[in-house]
Amino acid sequence: MPISVNQSLRLRTPWQITRAVWYAMFMREALARTTADRFAWFWMLAEPIALVAVMVYIRAFIRGGRHITGADFVPWMIIGLLGFFLFRENLQRSLGAIEANKGLFAYRQVIPVDPVLIRCFLEGVLKSFILLIYIAVCELIGIQLMPANPLIALYHWWALWCLGIGAALTLSAVSELVPDVKHVVRIAMLPLLIISGVIFPLNYLPYWLQEYLLWNPIVHGLEGLRLSFFDGYRSLDGANITYLWFWALSMMALGLMLHIRFLHRLKAQ
Amino acid sequence: MISLSNVYKRYLGHHGSDWVLRDINLDIPGNVSVGLVGRNGAGKSTLLRLIGGMDTPTKGEVRRDCRVSWPIGLAGGFQGSMSGRQNVKFVGRIHQGDQGLDEIIRRVETFAEIGKAFDKPVKTYSSGMRARVAFGMSLAFEFDVYLSDEATAVGDQIFRRKAIKAFKERVGRSSLIIVSHAENIIKELCQAGIWLNEGGAQWYDDVNDALSDYHEYSSLNQEAGQ
Numbered sequence: 186m187p188i189s190v191n192q193s194l195r196l197r198t199p200w201q202i203t204r205a206v207w208y209a210m211f212m213r214e215a216l217a218r219t220t221a222d223r224f225a226w227f228w229m230l231a232e233p234i235a236l237v238a239v240m241v242y243i244r245a246f247i248r249g250g251r252h253i254t255g256a257d258f259v260p261w262m263i264i265g266l267l268g269f270f271l272f273r274e275n276l277q278r279s280l281g282a283i284e285a286n287k288g289l290f291a292y293r294q295v296i297p298v299d300p301v302l303i304r305c306f307l308e309g310v311l312k313s314f315i316l317l318i319y320i321a322v323c324e325l326i327g328i329q330l331m332p333a334n335p336l337i338a339l340y341h342w343w344a345l346w347c348l349g350i351g352a353a354l355t356l357s358a359v360s361e362l363v364p365d366v367k368h369v370v371r372i373a374m375l376p377l378l379i380i381s382g383v384i385f386p387l388n389y390l391p392y393w394l395q396e397y398l399l400w401n402p403i404v405h406g407l408e409g410l411r412l413s414f415f416d417g418y419r420s421l422d423g424a425n426i427t428y429l430w431f432w433a434l435s436m437m438a439l440g441l442m443l444h445i446r447f448l449h450r451l452k453a454q
Numbered sequence: 455m456i457s458l459s460n461v462y463k464r465y466l467g468h469h470g471s472d473w474v475l476r477d478i479n480l481d482i483p484g485n486v487s488v489g490l491v492g493r494n495g496a497g498k499s500t501l502l503r504l505i506g507g508m509d510t511p512t513k514g515e516v517r518r519d520c521r522v523s524w525p526i527g528l529a530g531g532f533q534g535s536m537s538g539r540q541n542v543k544f545v546g547r548i549h550q551g552d553q554g555l556d557e558i559i560r561r562v563e564t565f566a567e568i569g570k571a572f573d574k575p576v577k578t579y580s581s582g583m584r585a586r587v588a589f590g591m592s593l594a595f596e597f598d599v600y601l602s603d604e605a606t607a608v609g610d611q612i613f614r615r616k617a618i619k620a621f622k623e624r625v626g627r628s629s630l631i632i633v634s635h636a637e638n639i640i641k642e643l644c645q646a647g648i649w650l651n652e653g654g655a656q657w658y659d660d661v662n663d664a665l666s667d668y669h670e671y672s673s674l675n676q677e678a679g680q
Contacts, residue, residue, distance in 0.1 A: 201551070209547035213533060213540075220535050220575075288530035293507045294548050449510045 206294050210303045218307070233274075233315050237266045244384050253386055254419035256411065260330045263319060264414050265383040268345050268407045271312045273374055275349025278304045279357045280367055283451055290452045297451040298444040301357045305350045313342070330414070337413035344426055345406040348433040354440025361451050381407060387421050399423050402432040456482040456505055456522065456599065461514035463500055474500050475511075476653035484520050484598055487630040489640035489661050491668045492650035498633045499603055501650065505631060506601045520598035527588045527602070534577030538568070538587045541576055545591055558594045565590035565620070586613060593620055600624070603633045618642065637665060 197205070219226045241262050253261050282300040289295045323330035332338035360366040378384070381403040387395055398404060399421070408424035444451065461478040464471045474497045482488055482505075490498045503509040504516055506524055532541050539559060546558040563572055566586040571579065579587070592600065600621075621630060621643055634640055640647070640661060647664025649656045651671065658664035 197550075205551045206548050208551075209544050212547070213536070213544045216540060217533050217535055288532070291506075291508050291524045291528050291531060292545065292548055293524075453509065 202294050203299075206299055207303060210289075210295070210299055211307065214300075214303055214307050229311060230315060230318070233267075233270060233312070234318065236270075237263055237319070240266055240384065254388075255417040256415035257329060260323065260328055261386075261411060261415070261418075262384060263323070263330065264411055265381075265407050267312065267316050267319065268342070268410050269378055269381055269383045269403065271309065271342070271345050272349040272352070272403055272406070273378075274308045274312060275305050275346065276352045276356060276370065277374070278308050279353035280360050280370060283357055283361050296444075296448060297358075297361070298354070298441070301353055301444075302350075305346075305353050309346045309349075312346075316342070332414045333416040334413045338410060341406060341409040341413055341426065344429050344433065345403070345410065347437070348402055348406060348429055351433045351436030351440060355436045355443060356440075358440060358443035358447060358451060362447060377401070377403070380404075382421070383407065388419070395421065395423070399428075402429040405429040455484050455519055456480075457517045458482075458504070458511075459515050459517075461504060461511045461516060463497070463504060463509075463511050473653050475504075475650075475655070478514070478655045480648065480655060480657060482599075482631065485626075485629055486646045487625065487644040488632070488646045488648055489644035489664065490631065490633045490648050490650060491637075491640065491664055493672060496650040497653065498650055501648075501655070502601055502603050502631065502633050521596075523592055523595070523597040523600045525601045525603045526592040527585055528592075532576045532584065532588070535575050537575055538566070538572045538579070539563075542587070542591055542594075546594075549595055561594040562587060562590040565593060565616075582610060582613070589613075589617060593624075596628070598628055600628060600630050602630060604635070640665070 218229060241259055244262060245259070279301045282304045283297045286295070286297075286300040289300075290297070320330050320332075356366065356370055360370065380398055381401060382398070387398055387404065390398070404421065405424050405426055406429045408420045409426045409429075412418050412420050412424075458478050458480045461475060462473060463475040464473045478501070490501060492498050500509070502525060504511055505518075506522055507516070507518065508524070510516075531545070533544070536544075542559050542562045543555060546555045550558075566572065566583075566589075568579075568583050568586055571583060572587075576584065576587075618639065624630075625643075630643055632640060632644060644661045645659075647658040647661035649658065649664045649668050651668075656664070656667070658667070
C-alpha cells in the first residue's frame with residue numbers, strides 16, 4: 186500500500202467532513218444564487234419586498250376588515266406576509282434541493298439532507314435580512330414597525346423558521362419518493378396563506394371556524410409574532426406557540442428519520 | 455484493498471427488474487490496476503458505481519479501506535453559472551476543507567490548460583473543456599484508487615495522450631479501476647482484469663486472459679446467433 190502524500194483526507198472525523206460540506210455548499214448556493222444573472226443579488230432582496238408591497242396595496246385597495254384592535258393595518262399585514270413567506274420559502278426552496286444537487290451525491294461526503302439544510306439556512310438568513318430592511322424603511326417613512334418586544338419577536342421568528350425547516354426536511358424526502366407531493370404542496374400554498382390569517386384577521390370568523398383554523402401551526406406563529414410586534418394587539422383566542430413547536434420538532438424528527446431511512450433511495454440518480 | 459462480498463444489485467422500475475449483478479465476490483488489491491470488460495449492459499458501470507460508493511448494493515456489502523476517487527471525468531456536479539475555478543474550489547472544500555485549496559486549484563489549472571476560460575462560467579465551456587477541468591480535478595487529489603468510466607475517451611488527441619501519461623505517472627502510488635471499450639488503453643494501464651458476464655464477475659490476474667475469454671465468448675455467441 187503506497188503511503189499517501191496527503192494524510193489530511195483520511196484523518197477527518199465525520200463532524201469535520203459534515204462541516205466542510207456545509208461550508209462548501211453554503212458558499213456554492215450563495216454564489217449560484219447571486220451569480221445566476223446580472224441582477225440576481227438585486228432581485229434576491231427586491232422580489233420579496235415588491236411582493237409584500239403589491240399584496241399590501243391590493244389588500245388596501247379592496248378594503249374591508251381593516252379594523253384590527255391594537256395594530257395598524259399595513260404593518261399588521263407586512264408582519265403576517267413576511268412571517269408566512271419565511272415558512273413558505275424554506276419549504277419551497279427545499280422541495281427542489283435534492284433534485285438540483287443529484288450530481289453532487291457522486292461525492293460520498295455529500296448526503297441528501299445537506300442541500301436541504303443549507304437552503305433553509307440561506308433562506309432564513311435572507312428573509313431575516315429583508316425583515317430588518319422592512320423595519321428600517323418603515324421607520325424612516327413613519328410607519329410604526331419597530332417590535333414592541335424585540336426578544337419575543339426574535340423567538341417567534343425563530344419558531345416560524347424552525348417550522349419551515351421541519352416541513353422542508355419532511356417534504357423534501359417525501360416529494361423525492363412520491364413526486365406528486367410536490368404539486369400538492371405548491372397548490373396548497375395559496376389556501377394556506379388565506380387560512381393562516383395573513384391577509385385578513387381570523388377574528389372576524391365565527392368561533393366554531395376559528396377552532397378548526399387553529400389546527401394550523403402557522404396561525405400560532407403569526408399571531409405570536411404580531412403580539413410581540415404590536416403592543417396591545419388583540420390576538421386570536423387560543424394562539425399558543427408551544428403548539429407550533431410541537432409541529433416543528435415533530436416534523437424535524439420525522440424528516441430526519443425519513444432522510445436516514447431512505448438515504449440510498451434519495452441518493453439514487 | 456476493496457472487497458465485495460455477496461453483492462447483488464438491481465434497479466427497481468415500473469416494469470419489474472432483473473438482477474444486474476448477482477452474487478459478486480471480489481477482493482481487489484490496493485496496488486493492482488484493474489480493467490473491467492464485458493458487453494454493453496453487463497453491469498460494468500454499475501459495479502464501478504458500487505465500488506465508488508455512489509450507489510449501494512441491494513444485498514451484500516462493499517468494503518473500502520483505502521481512499522477511492524469518484525469516477526474520473528465526472529462533470530455532473532458542475533454548477534453552470536459558476537466559473538471553473540469556483541467549481542474546483544467547491545470540490546476541494548468538500549474533500550479537505552480550506553487547507554491546501556490553492557495548491558489543488560493550481561494543479562487543476564495547469565492540467566486543464568484552458569487559459570482564461572478557467573474563470574468563465576462552466577456553462578460556456580465546450581464538452582472537451584469540461585472534460586479537461588473534470589479530469590484535472592480528479593488528479594489534483596491524492597487517492598489510493600482512481601475509478602474511470604470511459605473517461606479517457608473524451609477530449610482531443612493531445613488531451614487523451616496527456617491523460618494516459620498522467621495515469622502512468624500514478625502507477626506505484628495509486629491504482630486504477632477502468633471501464634473502457636478501448637482495449638489498447640486497458641492493456642496499457644492494467645495488470646489484472648474482471649470479466650462481467652450475465653450478472654457474474656470473473657477475476658483474472660492477467661488482463662490479457664480476461665480479454666481473450668471475453669472475445670472467445672462473444673465470438674461463440676455470434677456464431678450461435680447466426
